[in-house]
Amino acid sequence: MKFNEPIAVTEIAAFIGATLEGDEKLMATGINEIHKVEPGDISFVDFEKYYDACLRSAATIIIINKKVTCPPGKVLLITDDPFSAYVKLVKRFRPFQPSTSPISDTAVIGEGTIIQPNVFIGNNVTIGTNCIIHPNVTIYDNSIIGNNVIIHAGSVIGADAFYFKKRANREVMYDKLESCGRVIIEDDVEIGASCTIDKGVSGDTIIGRGTKFDNMIHIGHGTVIGRNCLFAGQVGVGGKAHIEDNVILWGQVGVSKDLTIGKGAIVLAQSGVPSSLEGGKTYFGSPVEDARTKMKELSWIKRIPEIWQKLGGN
Amino acid sequence: MKFNEPIAVTEIAAFIGATLEGDEKLMATGINEIHKVEPGDISFVDFEKYYDACLRSAATIIIINKKVTCPPGKVLLITDDPFSAYVKLVKRFRPFQPSTSPISDTAVIGEGTIIQPNVFIGNNVTIGTNCIIHPNVTIYDNSIIGNNVIIHAGSVIGADAFYFKKRANREVMYDKLESCGRVIIEDDVEIGASCTIDKGVSGDTIIGRGTKFDNMIHIGHGTVIGRNCLFAGQVGVGGKAHIEDNVILWGQVGVSKDLTIGKGAIVLAQSGVPSSLEGGKTYFGSPVEDARTKMKELSWIKRIPEIWQKLGGN
Amino acid sequence: MKFNEPIAVTEIAAFIGATLEGDEKLMATGINEIHKVEPGDISFVDFEKYYDACLRSAATIIIINKKVTCPPGKVLLITDDPFSAYVKLVKRFRPFQPSTSPISDTAVIGEGTIIQPNVFIGNNVTIGTNCIIHPNVTIYDNSIIGNNVIIHAGSVIGADAFYFKKRANREVMYDKLESCGRVIIEDDVEIGASCTIDKGVSGDTIIGRGTKFDNMIHIGHGTVIGRNCLFAGQVGVGGKAHIEDNVILWGQVGVSKDLTIGKGAIVLAQSGVPSSLEGGKTYFGSPVEDARTKMKELSWIKRIPEIWQKLGGN
Numbered sequence: 001m002k003f004n005e006p007i008a009v010t011e012i013a014a015f016i017g018a019t020l021e022g023d024e025k026l027m028a029t030g031i032n033e034i035h036k037v038e039p040g041d042i043s044f045v046d047f048e049k050y051y052d053a054c055l056r057s058a059a060t061i062i063i064i065n066k067k068v069t070c071p072p073g074k075v076l077l078i079t080d081d082p083f084s085a086y087v088k089l090v091k092r093f094r095p096f097q098p099s100t101s102p103i104s105d106t107a108v109i110g111e112g113t114i115i116q117p118n119v120f121i122g123n124n125v126t127i128g129t130n131c132i133i134h135p136n137v138t139i140y141d142n143s144i145i146g147n148n149v150i151i152h153a154g155s156v157i158g159a160d161a162f163y164f165k166k167r168a169n170r171e172v173m174y175d176k177l178e179s180c181g182r183v184i185i186e187d188d189v190e191i192g193a194s195c196t197i198d199k200g201v202s203g204d205t206i207i208g209r210g211t212k213f214d215n216m217i218h219i220g221h222g223t224v225i226g227r228n229c230l231f232a233g234q235v236g237v238g239g240k241a242h243i244e245d246n247v248i249l250w251g252q253v254g255v256s257k258d259l260t261i262g263k264g265a266i267v268l269a270q271s272g273v274p275s276s277l278e279g280g281k282t283y284f285g286s287p288v289e290d291a292r293t294k295m296k297e298l299s300w301i302k303r304i305p306e307i308w309q310k311l312g313g314n
Numbered sequence: 315m316k317f318n319e320p321i322a323v324t325e326i327a328a329f330i331g332a333t334l335e336g337d338e339k340l341m342a343t344g345i346n347e348i349h350k351v352e353p354g355d356i357s358f359v360d361f362e363k364y365y366d367a368c369l370r371s372a373a374t375i376i377i378i379n380k381k382v383t384c385p386p387g388k389v390l391l392i393t394d395d396p397f398s399a400y401v402k403l404v405k406r407f408r409p410f411q412p413s414t415s416p417i418s419d420t421a422v423i424g425e426g427t428i429i430q431p432n433v434f435i436g437n438n439v440t441i442g443t444n445c446i447i448h449p450n451v452t453i454y455d456n457s458i459i460g461n462n463v464i465i466h467a468g469s470v471i472g473a474d475a476f477y478f479k480k481r482a483n484r485e486v487m488y489d490k491l492e493s494c495g496r497v498i499i500e501d502d503v504e505i506g507a508s509c510t511i512d513k514g515v516s517g518d519t520i521i522g523r524g525t526k527f528d529n530m531i532h533i534g535h536g537t538v539i540g541r542n543c544l545f546a547g548q549v550g551v552g553g554k555a556h557i558e559d560n561v562i563l564w565g566q567v568g569v570s571k572d573l574t575i576g577k578g579a580i581v582l583a584q585s586g587v588p589s590s591l592e593g594g595k596t597y598f599g600s601p602v603e604d605a606r607t608k609m610k611e612l613s614w615i616k617r618i619p620e621i622w623q624k625l626g627g628n
Numbered sequence: 629m630k631f632n633e634p635i636a637v638t639e640i641a642a643f644i645g646a647t648l649e650g651d652e653k654l655m656a657t658g659i660n661e662i663h664k665v666e667p668g669d670i671s672f673v674d675f676e677k678y679y680d681a682c683l684r685s686a687a688t689i690i691i692i693n694k695k696v697t698c699p700p701g702k703v704l705l706i707t708d709d710p711f712s713a714y715v716k717l718v719k720r721f722r723p724f725q726p727s728t729s730p731i732s733d734t735a736v737i738g739e740g741t742i743i744q745p746n747v748f749i750g751n752n753v754t755i756g757t758n759c760i761i762h763p764n765v766t767i768y769d770n771s772i773i774g775n776n777v778i779i780h781a782g783s784v785i786g787a788d789a790f791y792f793k794k795r796a797n798r799e800v801m802y803d804k805l806e807s808c809g810r811v812i813i814e815d816d817v818e819i820g821a822s823c824t825i826d827k828g829v830s831g832d833t834i835i836g837r838g839t840k841f842d843n844m845i846h847i848g849h850g851t852v853i854g855r856n857c858l859f860a861g862q863v864g865v866g867g868k869a870h871i872e873d874n875v876i877l878w879g880q881v882g883v884s885k886d887l888t889i890g891k892g893a894i895v896l897a898q899s900g901v902p903s904s905l906e907g908g909k910t911y912f913g914s915p916v917e918d919a920r921t922k923m924k925e926l927s928w929i930k931r932i933p934e935i936w937q938k939l940g941g942n
Binding site: 430526546615622 | 724726727728729730746748764765766768782783784787788790792799800801802804822824826844846848862864866880882884898900902914915925928929931932935938939
Binding site: 118193215246 | 412416434454470487508550552566624
């Protein structure tokens, strides 16, 4: 997420009550998670084992819970609870804005686009030309929809990321990471009925050009889907996954977070994908394997009684 | 889908720019896919291996991409791209009609039926007597709902079929087959919350009398469900399936397209049904098998270490 | 469900046309299913094998289909069809009340709570302070929402229980058990987009304090979820389950009805839980097993070809 204008790190430090270490002349231009940071961004780290990765990332301003050596050209904001400081910044610079009408005045809707009754369109949403948005669709603030996009009834674009920090010794155990990312749906995409596509935590969830979703597809925060993919009904994809172009997922496939499915891969129905898959192949099973390997395995299982007999068993 | 009135095949040919071969006096009375065609219907075929099936079907008017011998009493409409020609016809004779109010003036709603707030009812929808349509339900154009039907909140009746044609060498790879079929929900059906029942491509998706759906059931285009079926939560059924009477599908069962599940079959939770099942039996597994066979198989798997030991393995 | 005021059992007997046996001075204070009854409650039983359990339960008034000995301090209401008599009572004392506006006048909404456009809030709903109810959410009558609760777009709170009685020889085979329970969502809960949480048949469906749901979670009637649980996308839980505190269910997990998952259990993605699980452990598979046991089993399956070779097979 980028700020509307650069903000002095001293102002940031004062706002979150942090001790500043490093170049106090720097300006912050945005907020981002570690895997998405760009120069000028604020990021945060609260586990020692991730310190190095964060300090060596592109982030210019690092909220951290221990005084360490500040890399040149950067600034550390030292505070006991970087997570809460980060959330405080998100709430200040991208606060939730309640809507008073079903379609916000700030929404930009292209020529030839049809918005059916009972649709909700939040603040700062952009919708391209020649789209159809069917009834009872919800489009949260800041979503960007391309041209020739069809979204079927009941779908929800841009709900919050499912992302919490565990606080072991508290009555209410999970702290919400407020998300400030967006959903971007590119041209010529069709989204079926009752799909949910969550916004990114700080970056964008992207559905690539020409991709088609059947009904009840769930896409987690910050996941990037390539072009010309086909997802059948009730597929679920976790957060920050990367599904490359031309991937086909059949019905009820589940895909874990933080992984890549390579270009042109086909995953057969009800399979579960726990880790990255190479492109150009067909997969099956939960956990998923090469489909032919899996089919052979299923045949071998049927031969266990024969093996038992061969051993003289009864 | 039937036309409001018969249309001369010469008019059809001119509209899609096709060369006419055969009886040019014929009138077209409707449009249908190959598996649903009736005399008078227009159908299309674009793969040589399906030519015979299409030419021998009940279709009277066949859009085809090669000049072949026209069977007697029929007419061929020859054009390079039958798929696009068919879509052009659907768009002309059943164009999408945007709605300007949440409940169309053309909807017919029976006595004693309760429509809760925030419901959308499209054009030419018929709803019988003594129904309850709960909030935020969407009923697309041309759907037919019987008497004593309950539809819970958030369900979507009659969204478009998930049906695309692949065009290998184009930037936007999938062409949408515009669907012109309907959803028919018979008397005494109950549909849970957040279900989606897609319309048929050219024919009807039917939910038989007395059938009861739990929440989040997805039913694909043109699927026909019999009477007195029970589907538990999160079941998904693909397109053009036929589920006979008294079938019970437990939670999260997935059923593939183009198959039949026989009368009274029971499919246990999370099973996957890739092909037709005989009625009167209980099934389990993904892919599904007779439930007792599957349970035995699971027991055999547990004995592999014993087999290994018997072989002196370590 | 409790009545607004006690009702004489003689009035109940006359209303359902039952023969009264036992103490005819008693007053009924509510209606409940056998597993939820309290003194003063009416319950029903129509299978001889459950007679004892019902007669020995806390229920004061028992609708039964055979004359048996009435326990002291109780009253029997004897009628041919206890199920229908029970449903008749529910319909009289908690009739469905159609809504004429999207947000009922009888709803009580706490300070600082934001209700986004296109939300439906039924009769006698209570919502606490500082909640956000996102667009197109449906909250059925009598639901109770605590403080600091977030409900994302399209979710449905309090739809009817999926509970039917089979009538073998009728054209419409399933009779609906009208549900009169509620949904209670405690403080600090977050419900994702397009979730469905059904009301209890007679008692309450409860989502415990601090629990967080991702999108498309389905919770059946009367299920009680503890505190600080995390459910990932597309999880489904059947009716009358009890999920204790700190349970984590990963994506697409299915949980059957009438069971308990112990405190702190973790169930890995796509697993199926057919019966109760002890707390504090990690599980995987469909049907579910201890995760390490299951992983070993998957390794053993891969060794079947090796076993076959060892046996000299080919």
